[in-house]
Structure formats: C-alpha cells, structure tokens
Amino acid sequence: SVVAAEVPVISHPKSLKLPVNFDARTAWSQCSTIGRILDQGHCGSCWAFGAVESLSDRFCIHFDVNISLSVNDLLACCGFLCGSGCNGGYPLSAWRYLSNHGVVTEECDPYFDQTGCSHPGCEPAYRTPKCVKKCVSGNQLWKKSKHYSVSAYKVKSNPHDIMAEVYKNGPVEVAFTVYEDFAHYKSGVYKHVTG
Incomplete structure (x- = not known):
C-alpha cells in the first residue's frame, strides 16, 4: 500500500543477545502506563489504542515523562487518513499522524466511551467522536498539550526483530486478524482454532 511504502522497515542485528525472559512492566517499573489495561468499549479503535499506548510508554522510557496520551484525539482527528474511526483503522497511518500532528x-481529551463493554459482544457499535480541538478543561490549551512521536517505522515481522524492538525501545503496536474464537480467549498465547 502507499502508506506502508512511506514508512521505513527496520530490523535488529541477529547478534543482539536477548534475555530468555523479559517483562516491560518490571524493566520500566517507573512507567505507570506499561501494563495498564484499557477498554475500547463499543468502538473498533484498537488501532488507535495500540499506537497511543505505545507512544505513552515510550515517552516514559526514553524521556522520563510519565504521561497518558489521548486515544480520543487520534481516533477523532486523524480522519480518513487513518481509516474509519470506530469501524477500524490503520496502525501505520496512526504512527505517521502521531509524528506529523501529535496527540x-x-x-485534555479523555476517551469518549466510559461505559466499556463485556465480551463477547459489544453491540451496538458507537459512532466515531467528532474532532473538537479543545481541552475539556479550560485550564489547558490544545496546541500546548500536543505530544509527537519522533518517528514512524515498521519492524520486520519475525520473532527476533519484534522481541529486540520491545527489549531496546519498549512496547510495540501489533495488528492481527481477529477470528470469532478470540472473544473466548482466556490466557497464554492466543492460537486461532475456529470461527
């Protein structure tokens, strides 16, 4: 795709020694966002959650800034460049948006769906919120509250490169096809069986 062609693909040297076990929550225990579980509710906004949560984590890891960034800002304001809002989006486009426009x-802009949902089933789907470009509190200015990604890139999709990226730089955003049986996942590594 055009979007993927504009994002560089990186790899890590095979000589990089990786530990047998690694837990980002303990490696960067000062980062309150790492390991936090959020609920996207009735909105297909996983693409936005993954990007913004990873960026929040990396701000803490690399700049010692423990901050929660706004999924709502990316979801509502990226528009057609990122996909279809609550009906799904494109992680690579989200990262380009985070580099160019920030969140x-x-x-300043809390997530719009505070109801959450229980699985399986999150019907009906909510509409994508409107981009208002104003903080909910009059104490903050929208533009001054913006935080940007230094860059947007893709990691080669093999276990070594993904593990090396997490080990060196922190949590990553991943995308995979969700099958019917994913709603019944309990623990461990998910493996598609039916649906």
Whole structure:
C-alpha cells in the first residue's frame, strides 16, 4: 500500500543477545502506563489504542515523562487518513499522524466511551467522536498539550526483530486478524482454532 511504502522497515542485528525472559512492566517499573489495561468499549479503535499506548510508554522510557496520551484525539482527528474511526483503522497511518500532528494528553481529551463493554459482544457499535480541538478543561490549551512521536517505522515481522524492538525501545503496536474464537480467549498465547 502507499502508506506502508512511506514508512521505513527496520530490523535488529541477529547478534543482539536477548534475555530468555523479559517483562516491560518490571524493566520500566517507573512507567505507570506499561501494563495498564484499557477498554475500547463499543468502538473498533484498537488501532488507535495500540499506537497511543505505545507512544505513552515510550515517552516514559526514553524521556522520563510519565504521561497518558489521548486515544480520543487520534481516533477523532486523524480522519480518513487513518481509516474509519470506530469501524477500524490503520496502525501505520496512526504512527505517521502521531509524528506529523501529535496527540494531546488524556486529561485534555479523555476517551469518549466510559461505559466499556463485556465480551463477547459489544453491540451496538458507537459512532466515531467528532474532532473538537479543545481541552475539556479550560485550564489547558490544545496546541500546548500536543505530544509527537519522533518517528514512524515498521519492524520486520519475525520473532527476533519484534522481541529486540520491545527489549531496546519498549512496547510495540501489533495488528492481527481477529477470528470469532478470540472473544473466548482466556490466557497464554492466543492460537486461532475456529470461527
């Protein structure tokens, strides 16, 4: 695709020694966002959650800034460049948006669906929120609350490169096809069986 062609693909040297076990929550225990579980509710916004949560984690890891960034800002304001909002989006496009336009803090623009949902089944799907470009609190200015990704890139999709990226730089955003049986996943590594 055009979007994928514009994002560089990186790999890590095979000589990089990786530990047998690695837990980002303990490696960067000062980062309150790592390991936090959020609920996208009635909105197909996983693409936005993955990007913004990874960026929040990396701000803490690399710049010692413990901050929650706004999924709502990316979801509502990226528009057609990122896909279809609550009906799905493109992670690579989200990262390009984070580099070029940034996102405000969660405090400035909190996630619109505070209801959450229980699985399986999150019907009906909600509409994508409107991009208002104003903080909910009059104490913050929208533009001053923006935080940007330094770059957007893709990691080669093999176990070594993905593990090396997490080990060196922090949590990553991944995308995979969700089958019917994923709603019944309990623990461990998910393996598609039926549906």
